[in-house]
Amino acid sequence: MKILVTGGGGFLGTWIIKELLKNPSYMITNMSRHKYSHLEDLGVPTMQGDITKLEDVERVLREGFDVVFHVASLVGMWGKKEVFDAINIQGTQNLLEVSQRMGVKRFVYTGSPSSVFGRGGHAGADETLPYPEEHLGHYPRTKAIAEKMVLEANGADMKTVSLRPHLVWGPGDVNLLPRVINQARVGKLKMIGNGDNQVDVIYVEEAARAHVLAMHALDGEAIAAGKAYFLGQGPVRLWDFIEKVLKHAEIDPPQASVSLSMAQFLGWMFEKLWTLLGIFSPEPPVTRFVALNMGTDHWFSHERAEKELGWKPQISIDQGLEILFQEKKKRKFEVNAQALSTQTNTQN
Secondary structure: OEEEEEOOOOHHHHHHHHHHOOOOOOEEEEEEOOOOHHHHHOOOOEEEOOOOOHHHHHHHHOOOOOEEEEOOOOOOOOOOHHHHHHHHHHHHHHHHHHHHHOOOOEEEEEOOHHHHOOOOOEEEEOOOOOOOOOOOOHHHHHHHHHHHHHHHOOOOOOEEEEEEEOOEEOOOOOOHHHHHHHHHHOOOOOEEOOOOOEEEEEEHHHHHHHHHHHHHOOOOOOOOOOEEEEEOEEEEEHHHHHHHHHHHOOOOOOOOEEOHHHHHHHHHHHHHHHHHHOOOOOOOOOOHHHHHHHHOOEEEOOHHHHHHHOOOOOOOHHHHHHHHHHHHHHHHHHHHHHHHHHHHHHHO
């Protein structure tokens, strides 16, 4: 079976490829704008291309694939509307259109719970939760539009599914936990709200395994066809989880806090100021979307994923944290050893 993964060089994409490699009968190819040495080390070739360019997508899919995992996405809390639209919406549309023409049978999309996150307050909601009338950011807005396109593209010739993993973390993460750790290290991390809000999180290997299970659930009776699935391990109190992370990183937890209403007001103010000044990078210190993510409940029912995909977490949150920080210590030791070796060779 020939499988294409878009964005396979990224965090989650790499773990999905590792999970697929457990089956030696799968022929896996990555599509991304750049080549990645770690994929070459795994024996996975990369076909370079830009998903926003129809001709690139056609050139790659002309190779003939049975399954497409569309993982590539622009993630961010701030940025230019046209860039988010091009990557997350047009890129998805290109892949769907060409996949249908080229005879792809199964299309697995990496969605996001952000697509249904309006102003927060989701406690145990299931997949019947509707998309909100307003999205507080281009990322959740474009992920919602793209997911709708994916699910509407489901048909007799090509089966589609969308996975919504929530707050993915683990080895290789350069976005979620590293940002929290860095903010805490320089004393800029503040608790938003009273600290009681509960959320879903998911260890990256569990998210990857669920993607492969979803591919299988598009075969045969195709029980997953045309559906979205929440993925998460929880609920956990967000600030308890953050405290565990910081303890592993040997950093004191934040002592300062700000009310949720004040954080939302500050987010609104910064958004207005950044828009007025035409600033797209760096991101504002806080946005309304970030404030709500840090200060409200957002956890979901995983019953559909457990029942229809056969997915149940095998690696606990505590086990995942042990693996993550053991890996970090190992890498730090290897970097220090390499630096010492380089220094010694220079002196000699």
